[in-house]
Amino acid sequence: MSNNSLSLINIETSILFVCDVQEKFRPSISHFNEIVTVIQRLIKACNILDIKIVGTEQYPKGLGHTIEELSIVENKIKVFEKKVFSMLTDDIKNEIGKEVKTVILCGLETHICVLQTTxxxxxxxxxxxxxxxxxxxxxxxxxxxxxxHLEKIGAQVRTSESILFELIKTADHPKFREIQKIILTPAPDTGLSHI
Structure with missing residues (x-):
């Protein structure tokens, strides 16, 4: 595990990756609707905190586009098409920016695109x-x-609520109340209790 895991993450050096949350996956992905709710919360928080958000669509010609619930235009999410499984395409590399050190990653599927991106x-x-x-x-x-496996190779595996509190670090943060409103209702069960 990297030494970075001992440091608190910073808003200024973080980016949110939203991986392949597409309509065609809805019927087949475990806890799809609950995952979408969590991702919506992350997107809302990142917009409040001015954290850049990028997304990908895996072969949208066959798998459709990002689901409407994520409101990619309103939420200022730049979405890029891909055929490779990793999100780290040339377009995404160009979008990241030199200041980014931490990638917060959510989306589909954990054992394929999320794993290869990581x-x-x-x-x-x-x-x-x-x-x-x-x-x-x-x-x-x-x-x-x-x-x-992701944890074993050096990624941090965390919950959305844990990350949101770490991003603001203190109840004195000017955006604390806005973030608190997001997490007042606990995140839905996404199957973690079975892991």
Whole structure:
């Protein structure tokens, strides 16, 4: 595990990656609607905190576009098409910016695109935080094994609420009340109790 895991993450050096949350996956992904709720909360918080958000769509010609619930235009999410499984395409690399050190990662599927994205990010020196309640796969088993592997290779596996509190660090933060409103209702069960 990297030494970065001992440091608190910073708003100024973080970015949110939203991986392949597309309509065609809705019927087959475990806890899809609950994952979407968690991702919506993350997006809302990132907009409040002025954290850049980028997303990808895996082969949208066949798998459709990002689901409407994520409101990509209103939420200022730049979305890029891809055919490779990793999100770290040339377009995304150009979008990240030199100041980014930490990638907060959510989306689909944990054992494929999220895993391969994480490996590439770690190879490129980024700290990677996987939002455990904001990722999923078709089966809980695939998600479970992938989360274990991700942690083993050096990613931090955390919950959305944990990350939101770490980003603001104190109740004195000027955006604390806005973030508090997001987490007053606990995140929905996304299958973590079975992992």
């Amino acid at each position: 490996k590439e990010l770690l190879q490129n020196g980024y700290e990677v935080i996987i939002i455990a309640d904001g990722v999923s796969s078709r089966t809980i088993g695939d998600k479970k094994i992938a989360l274990r």
